[in-house]
Amino acid sequence: MSAVAPGPTPGCCCACRPGPWPRTPGDLRRQARSLLRLTPREEDVLHLVRRGASDSQIAVAALCTGERMVKSHVSVILTELGARDRAGAIVAATTPASRSPAVDRPCPAGIGRGTARAGSPRAPSPAVRSGGRRCEEVLGEDARVGQAVLHTARLRLLPLSDEHLEHEVELDSDPEVVRYLAGRPRSRREVEQLHRDRLAVADRVPGLGSWVGLADDEFVGWWALEPPTRPDQGPAVGQAELGYRLLRRHWRRGLASEGARELVRHGFEDLGLVRVFAETMAVNAASRATMTSVGLEYVRTFVLDVDEPLPDSEFGEVEYALMRDQWVAR
Numbered sequence: 001m002s003a004v005a006p007g008p009t010p011g012c013c014c015a016c017r018p019g020p021w022p023r024t025p026g027d028l029r030r031q032a033r034s035l036l037r038l039t040p041r042e043e044d045v046l047h048l049v050r051r052g053a054s055d056s057q058i059a060v061a062a063l064c065t066g067e068r069m070v071k072s073h074v075s076v077i078l079t080e081l082g083a084r085d086r087a088g089a090i091v092a093a094t095t096p097a098s099r100s101p102a103v104d105r106p107c108p109a110g111i112g113r114g115t116a117r118a119g120s121p122r123a124p125s126p127a128v129r130s131g132g133r134r135c136e137e138v139l140g141e142d143a144r145v146g147q148a149v150l151h152t153a154r155l156r157l158l159p160l161s162d163e164h165l166e167h168e169v170e171l172d173s174d175p176e177v178v179r180y181l182a183g184r185p186r187s188r189r190e191v192e193q194l195h196r197d198r199l200a201v202a203d204r205v206p207g208l209g210s211w212v213g214l215a216d217d218e219f220v221g222w223w224a225l226e227p228p229t230r231p232d233q234g235p236a237v238g239q240a241e242l243g244y245r246l247l248r249r250h251w252r253r254g255l256a257s258e259g260a261r262e263l264v265r266h267g268f269e270d271l272g273l274v275r276v277f278a279e280t281m282a283v284n285a286a287s288r289a290t291m292t293s294v295g296l297e298y299v300r301t302f303v304l305d306v307d308e309p310l311p312d313s314e315f316g317e318v319e320y321a322l323m324r325d326q327w328v329a330r
């Protein structure tokens with residue numbers, strides 16, 4: 001995290017931290033008024049500036065359409081706060097006088113992950129569990145801007161964090177859900193390792209990662225956009241692999257494709273990907289139909305060299321893909 005960004009004290013929120021005070025009552029009034037003149041979008045940007053985010057990171061967090069727009073928002077914020085630069089804006093926005101809904105409102109984007117990593121003694125707060133997160137609650141000292149919160153007509157897609165581990169355990173304990181993935185229910189230890197791997201992707205590649213989907217605040221499943229990992233999948237830059245896994249009780253409601261469509265849009269429109277691809281066992285009809293449903297086209301059938309092949313793996317794996325140009329032309 002940037003040296004100028006004040007990080008929250010563990011177990012506390014930024015709003016509790018004493019900051020430098022305005023010099024005169026006039027300063028105080030001006031600062032109190034100024035933040036109230038920020039638009040909601042500018043308030044969101046200010047949140048991220050306070051976290052030490054760069055313009056490109058703020059843009060990736062899907063708050064704005066591009067870096068130029070971010071720069072323009074930052075410039076308005078500096079003017080409103082009477083600050084010369086970002087460091088000045090952070091200081092000004094940290095004073096009690098300027099602490100308004102702009103500073104204490106819920107986290108605008110899925111920035112940062114739950115601070116309670118697996119094995120951490122810190123349990124997520126009720127606000128974190130409910131998804132009504134505040135930046136101050138979810139951003140630790142080492143937090144970084146990453147995945148955006150996404151929405152569809154029925155789904156809220158939140159960046160995966162430790163609070164979702166139990167849902168992953170439930171998913172992977174259903175033999176039908178993991179039939180074409182592991183061939184048998186996964187142990188808790190295995191799920192914990194996969195969970196850590198998914199979080200690591202999000203830490204490694206800005207914007208990419210896994211999202212849990214909530215419909216009416218109920219967990220439905222997860223979706224992912226991950227970078228390629230095998231040489232035969234092509235370049236690691238500009239591409240992402242789409243994945244999804246839903247609880248069985250939510251199958252055949254159009255939810256997998258609804259979430260996948262939004263991830264494809266996010267990948268091309270917000271993250272600048274040039275290609276989204278997906279793979280599954282050739283016999284996984286539901287997954288193939290979902291790929292087709294969101295516009296991916298069949299590319300190839302191939303055989304994976306694995307130690308313990310699953311039943312029906314002799315039919316091979318299939319790859320489907322969609323190029324950005326094709327998606328734009330639709």
Ligand SMILES: CC(C)(COP(=O)(O)OP(=O)(O)OC[C@H]1O[C@@H](n2cnc3c(N)ncnc32)[C@H](O)[C@@H]1OP(=O)(O)O)[C@@H](O)C(=O)NCCC(=O)NCCS
Pocket residue numbers: 176177178180181243244245246247250251252253254255256257258279280281284285286287289290293
């Ligand atoms: C694959 C999976 C996510 C699909 O979820 P879903 O919510 O049922 O999918 P949707 O309702 O959005 O359906 C998407 C399309 O697939 C079709 N479809 C869904 N299940 C199907 C099945 N068993 N056979 C054939 N088509 C199927 C739907 O009719 C729909 O097609 P349409 O858009 O042309 O009408 C779900 O079955 C699952 O979680 N499976 C276990 C995990 C898994 O295999 N993940 C993929 C690993 S790569």
